[in-house]
Amino acid sequence: MDMFPETENVFVEGGATEKATYLSVKNVTKVFKKGFGVFRKGQSGVVALDNVSLDVKKGEIFGILGPNGAGKSTLIKVVTGLVIPDSGDVTLNGLDFRRDKEKYMQSVGAQIETPVFFNKQSGWWNLKYLADLQGGLPDGRIKDIVEVVGLSGRINSRVGTYSMGMRQRLGIAQAIMHKPEFLVLDEPINGLDPDGIVQVRELIRQLRDDYGTTILFSSHILGEMQTLCDKVAFLSGGRLVAVKSREEIERGLGDAAILAVVCDEPNRAAALVSEKFGYRTKVQGTTLYVEVKGGNTADINRLLIENGISVVSFNVKKRTLEEMYKELTR
Ligand SMILES: Nc1ncnc2c1ncn2[C@@H]1O[C@H](COP(=O)(O)OP(=O)(O)OP(=O)(O)O)[C@@H](O)[C@H]1O
Numbered sequence: 234m235d236m237f238p239e240t241e242n243v244f245v246e247g248g249a250t251e252k253a254t255y256l257s258v259k260n261v262t263k264v265f266k267k268g269f270g271v272f273r274k275g276q277s278g279v280v281a282l283d284n285v286s287l288d289v290k291k292g293e294i295f296g297i298l299g300p301n302g303a304g305k306s307t308l309i310k311v312v313t314g315l316v317i318p319d320s321g322d323v324t325l326n327g328l329d330f331r332r333d334k335e336k337y338m339q340s341v342g343a344q345i346e347t348p349v350f351f352n353k354q355s356g357w358w359n360l361k362y363l364a365d366l367q368g369g370l371p372d373g374r375i376k377d378i379v380e381v382v383g384l385s386g387r388i389n390s391r392v393g394t395y396s397m398g399m400r401q402r403l404g405i406a407q408a409i410m411h412k413p414e415f416l417v418l419d420e421p422i423n424g425l426d427p428d429g430i431v432q433v434r435e436l437i438r439q440l441r442d443d444y445g446t447t448i449l450f451s452s453h454i455l456g457e458m459q460t461l462c463d464k465v466a467f468l469s470g471g472r473l474v475a476v477k478s479r480e481e482i483e484r485g486l487g488d489a490a491i492l493a494v495v496c497d498e499p500n501r502a503a504a505l506v507s508e509k510f511g512y513r514t515k516v517q518g519t520t521l522y523v524e525v526k527g528g529n530t531a532d533i534n535r536l537l538i539e540n541g542i543s544v545v546s547f548n549v550k551k552r553t554l555e556e557m558y559k560e561l562t563r
């Protein structure tokens with residue numbers, strides 16, 4: 234099925250050259266005045282975004298990671314023109330939202346916070362209605378979209394009977410109906426069960442791989458970011474604390490692996506390991522813990538066996554993204 238026929242596939246060109254910036258966010262600050270927008274003297278307001286800058290390249294899956302209140306939704310709203318920042322610039326493919334609103338919005342599809350639908354109507358009715366609001370779409374095209382998001386079996390049921398995951402997928406269907414080059418999703422996996430998470434993850438990956446869609450999405454679910462995103466921006470208290478590529482995250486996590494070895498002579502094993510590799514070790518009962526820094530854990534196993542130590546179990550515990558996040562936002 235050729236859903237986005239005109240969309241160039243950005244991945245066919247060898248990938249050797251650095252891709253140009255697609256979305257550019259520069260020094261964006263947004264302060265919400267407290268009291269529902271009413272400014273009161275002496276009240277400072279909530280700094281939702283504090284001088285945030287980031288670049289998203291064409292065809293990237295870019296994640297914004299942060300706890301509740303970090304500013305994720307605000308950043309997403311700024312990028313989709315729903316919130317105008319107090320200062321800073323946002324451009325998409327060189328277009329400034331404030332100057333070229335119409336053209337800018339033509340490239341964007343978005344699902345922000347919980348999607349709202351007419352519950353008494355079917356999924357199909359809702360999509361058709363939303364398509365009509367934007368000039369209409371042929372039924373065949375809506376059918377294709379429904380298939381892409383995996384809702385074909387239930388599209389004629391009332392939305393009120395949908396599960397959370399189905400609503401999310403209908404929200405994504407709505408966001409991709411007009412084949413946007415740029416898809417923005419706020420917490421697309423929020424509230425989904427493990428199956429739903431896998432489905433939405435596959436859908437995001439498929440949109441990027443098959444249609445070259447650039448995707449920006451937010452989440453506070455750390456593991457998801459690690460498997461899906463090319464880059465992750467760590468947001469905390471309105472500040473962008475770091476942007477890491479998937480390789481950097483994997484390397485960072487791998488660097489600080491903790492090895493737990495249950496063996497018959499843990500103290501002798503500890504001495505052997507620290508002498509040969511210089512790693513920090515700790516013994517607790519029959520378990521030897523080794524802080525492996527970028528090394529090969531198989532070498533440790535071999536060393537112990539060669540020295541006549543009986544290894545009962547051998548487990549590598551990688552540093553979690555959560556631990557990395559805590560370090561970055563400390
Ligand atoms: N319209 C608004 N008026 C006042 N304050 C707001 C408004 N929108 C957001 N804020 C505040 O800005 C900060 C960032 O909010 P935002 O919704 O961007 O966070 P978030 O990272 O999306 O959080 P969550 O994970 O809970 O969705 C919060 O302190 C929030 O209370």
Ligand SMILES: [Mg+2]
Binds near residue numbers: 305306307419
């Ligand atoms: Mg939010």
